[in-house]
Amino acid sequence: MRDLLPLMLAVLAATAAGLWAWRPLHYPSWWYVVGYPFTVLYVLLTWRQVAIGCALTKKKQRFWFTIVPNLVTSTGIVRVRRRFQRVEVTTAPWLGLPRPTRYGWRVTVYLLDGQIPADYAQHAEHLAHAWRVHAVRVTSARPGRVRLDVTMRDPLTRLDTVDASAELLKVTVGRLETGARWVVDFRTIPHWINVGATQSGKSNLANALIVGLAPQPVALVGFDLKGGVEFTPYLPRLSALATCRKESTQLLADLVGVMAQRMIVCRAASARNIWQLPAHTMPVPIVALVDELAELYLMADKSEKDEVARTSTALLRIAQLGRAFGIYLFLSGQRIGSDLGPGVTALRAQCSGRICHRVNDPETATMTLGDLDPAALIAARAIAAETPGVAIVATQDGGWYRARSVLVSEHAADQAAHAHAHLAPSWDDLTSSAAA
Ligand SMILES: Nc1ncnc2c1ncn2[C@@H]1O[C@H](COP(=O)(O)OP(=O)(O)O)[C@@H](O)[C@H]1O
Ligand SMILES: [Mg+2]
Incomplete structure (x- = not known):
């Protein structure tokens, strides 16, 4: 036995070292085999304490049947008194079995009487600290229950590479916090608003879209109000590029013209939208990307008022009617609020896709994410400057995600634009083919 002890210790040490080395080598397999079982034990054993610490318990009145020693008689016999007693007990909500996910685990909690999901959303950060995890997200699919999605580490600190999706008007631009692909799909969400402070990753996301499309x-x-410095490398693949407001006003007017012509074509064919037209007459979809949207609304003096009004109206018309006629908008800017002008609020209302990068002021996040879950606003404000490209993405199902775009190197973008230059329809063709 004595001889076996060092051997057993050595085996234990080797196992521990092996498990330790496994983790960085292949985290997913380590997580399912080692990390997850320990986590389940830890979570179940500590849940009561965690729930008390995060104020998720309730005090309940219970009747207890108690036996109280009364007195010891001189004969040494203990007399007891039996009675019902009202006591207050602390109950923790019932916790289901945690299930593993790619980046952590999820668990269902059965609400106590009087609790609502918002109570949990409010304490999500407390829970994350108590469990020492990256984040806890609260959703409620059924009355009386909430689902806690726990991510162990931030998957968005890692950079991804571009992954071109083959489907028309769908582009994988990055990764969601859940590990799923972040897809911008213009056919389901036609118009997007992309907001963030400078250096937060707005232009990079637009570049990722261009590379994917x-x-x-x-x-x-392209509408590059930064004088063309962002989109000029993509010129070979662009059908048109406006680099100042004057050019933008003209180009927008042309786009509205294209839209009007497509309306006539659709009406003549009794089609509600271009997708119902016969294949040989179906016009090519157009994606318009605007960088630094605010510049379109900026007025130095009154003389520019008409121009701004025309620009604003044209954008709004495209946003309202573009979807059916295959014209889609992707609007990037630092602020997209009513302070820019009267047309902006209406424009924003038409853009159902919302992307909010790191912002400097809370109002910008509120403006972009609107009346979504307040937790989305908190998450948007918590985006760190060290992780450009991280954003809160609001999707059509009413949910929201943290996501990070892929980093698009200038070289890759240049290459994509040149390699596919032959696919760019000329602007003249676009404007005249619709008329034909
Ligand atoms: N998804 C990303 N991953 C890593 N770095 C990024 C990402 N997006 C942007 N960056 C970095 O942040 C910098 C600023 O991005 P940019 O798109 O130009 O910001 P903005 O247009 O908001 O001013 C870029 O130079 C790039 O190095
Ligand atoms: Mg930019």
Whole structure:
């Protein structure tokens, strides 16, 4: 036995070292085999304490049947008194079995009487600290229950590479916090608002879109109000590029013209939208990307008022009617609020896709994410400057996600634009083919 002890210790040490080395080598397998079982034990054993610490318990009145020693008689016999007693007990909500997910685990909690999901959303951060995890997200699919989605580490600190999706008007631009792909799909959400402070990753996201759309049979139109410094490298693949407001006003007017012509074509064919037209007459979809939207609304003096009004109206018309006629908007800016002008609030209302990068002031996040879950606003304000490209994405199902775009190197973008230059329909073709 004595001889076996060092051997057993050595085996234990080797196992521990092996488990330790496994983790960085292949985290997913380590997580399912080692990390997750220990986590389940830890969570179940500590849940009561955690629930008390995070104020998720309730005090309940219970009747207890108690036996109280009364007195010891001189004969040494203990006399007892039996009685019902009202006592207050602390009850923790019932916790289901945690299930593993790619980046953590999820668990169902059965609400106590009087609790609502918001109570948990409010304490999500407390829970995250108590469990020492990256984040806890609260959702409620059924009355009386909440689901806690726990991510152990932030998957968005890692950089991804571009992954081109083959479907028309769908681009994988990055990764969601859940580990799923972040897909911008213009067919389901036609118009997008993309907001963030400078250096937060707005232009990078627009670049990722251009790289993803470049191999597809779509026309790309750029409005680069930064004088063209962002989109000029993509010029070979762009059907048109406006680099100042004057050019933008003209280009927008042309786009509205294209839209009007497509309306006539659709009406003549009794089609409600271009997708119902016969294949040979179906016009090519157009994605218009605007960088630094606020510049379109900026007025130095009164003389520019008409121009701004025309620009604003044209954008709004495209946002209202573009979807049916295959014209989609992706609007990037630092602020997209009513302070820019009267048309902006209406424009924003038409954009059902919302992306909020790191912002400097809480109002910008509120403006972009609107009346979503307040937790989305908190998450948007918590985006760190060290992780450019991280954003809160609001999707059509009313949910929201933290996500990070892929980093698009200038070289990759240049290459994509040049390699697919032959796919760019000329602007003249676009404006005249609709008329034909
Ligand atoms: N998804 C990302 N991952 C890593 N770095 C990024 C990402 N997006 C942007 N960056 C970095 O942040 C910098 C600023 O991004 P940019 O898109 O130009 O910001 P904005 O247009 O909001 O001013 C870029 O130079 C890039 O290095
Ligand atoms: Mg930019």
